Amino acid sequence: MAKTRISISLDRQQAERIREHAERAGMDVSAYLVHAAARQMAESDAIEEQFAEVDAAIARAEAEAGAMPDEAEADAAELTERQRRDVEAALALVHGADQQGARTPGHAA
Template identity: 70%
Template sequence: MAKTRISISLDPEQAERIREHAERAGMDVSAYLVNAATRQMAETDALEAQFSRIDAAIAAAEAEAAALPQPAEVTEDDLTEEEKRQVREAVDLVYGADRPAKRPGEAA
């Protein structure tokens, strides 16, 4: 079987570390890199297979959500006093209750 040559570029420090690791593994640099790449590809393939069902479920849910009609915009007048309080508390959690800046939607 004919071999294909692939050229890569890397920093001298990386090249030296690879050479050292290959030597410790008793391999030449080409064999070491092929081994490392092959292991990485096997790991990626296994992860993709393991998560393929959940990825498909997520894609289906996203497609379903994209097909839903957009809800009507909610204004402050549509909220109860309790809902307004909950929004203020949530904004305070995000921006900090003691911040000097105004809250979104509030006058300065």
């Protein structure tokens, strides 16, 4: 099988760590990196396969939502006070606001 050369750039510390790990594994650096990349690709493929149905369902839901008319304001007027509070509480959780309306650490807007 014909081989193809791929060149990578990394800092000295990363290169040295890779050399050390390759040596401990009894491999040269090229074989070690190919092995590591192959494992990562297999893991990514397995994850994508595992979640393919979920990803497809999300894509369908997003397409359906995009095709729906924007009637949020009219619908909001039809909510009961309790429903309004429930929606506000759910949105606060999504947006990372705590009970007093302040942002919780680690949540982006």
